[in-house]
Amino acid sequence: MSTSIPEVAANNIKHCLLIEMQIGTTTYYVSNSWKAITYDGNTYTELGSFLAVGEFTEDIKTTNGDLSMVLTGIPAGNVQTVMQNPVKGGVVKIFRAFFDDNYTVTNVYPRYNGLITNYSISESVSLDQGDITNSVAISVASINTILENRVNGQRTTPQDRVRYFPGDTTFARVPIINNTAYDFGKDYTGGGGYGGGGGRGGGGGFPPWNINVGMR
Numbered sequence: 001m002s003t004s005i006p007e008v009a010a011n012n013i014k015h016c017l018l019i020e021m022q023i024g025t026t027t028y029y030v031s032n033s034w035k036a037i038t039y040d041g042n043t044y045t046e047l048g049s050f051l052a053v054g055e056f057t058e059d060i061k062t063t064n065g066d067l068s069m070v071l072t073g074i075p076a077g078n079v080q081t082v083m084q085n086p087v088k089g090g091v092v093k094i095f096r097a098f099f100d101d102n103y104t105v106t107n108v109y110p111r112y113n114g115l116i117t118n119y120s121i122s123e124s125v126s127l128d129q130g131d132i133t134n135s136v137a138i139s140v141a142s143i144n145t146i147l148e149n150r151v152n153g154q155r156t157t158p159q160d161r162v163r164y165f166p167g168d169t170t171f172a173r174v175p176i177i178n179n180t181a182y183d184f185g186k187d188y189t190g191g192g193g194y195g196g197g198g199g200r201g202g203g204g205g206f207p208p209w210n211i212n213v214g215m216r
Helices: 076-083 141-149 160-166
Strands: 015-023 026-031 038-040 042-044 052-053 066-075 091-099 105-125 132-142 181-185 211-214
Touching: 015 042, 015 052, 015 105, 026 076, 038 076, 038 091, 038 105, 066 076, 066 091, 066 105, 105 141, 132 141
Parallel strands: 026 042
Antiparallel strands: 015 026, 015 091, 038 042, 052 066, 066 132, 091 105, 105 132, 181 211
8 A cells, every 4th residue: 555645746736735624513614725625515715824734744644643723814703703602622624635737626635633622812903904803823632642542441430320321320329338438347356366365266356357449
């Protein structure tokens, strides 16, 4: 299997980044191209230099690690529309698109897939025209990194149990017995123990066993 992108061997390479951002119930399609790009039935709005994407590893596989993006020149009304939806947790997908001289897409390769972890908004005012524009900085964490750091398995808590099996009360009493001490054996009165006095059969006998039960 080839581990290279054949398009990069050409003398004249035309390419751009296609970015798909799902925020709330709305999906936004943008690119750093100077011309609108249509791919897979979606039109990616051309942002050119108004879209800055931080560096990430470009290889044959989708890359890991965090990523930063900055969108500038956004009208205030558009920012308000975006802010009406939960931005954090939004899905970001980045593709590298190659196209011919007519700007028809010839090939697209997935480059990044992540979730928005943070964002910030800054505002600027044009002294000449008095227009207000905004810049949005977005931090994204790779899906691969999130999955690698996730702990698998089920906890012995009622909340985790009903998450997988709604209505199941198997662990309902776990909080009650959490850190509860249980004594086993007869009362310890001292005396012989193992070494003297009554020995194993007489005297004070054994101290009770004490077991603490806790939740994982």
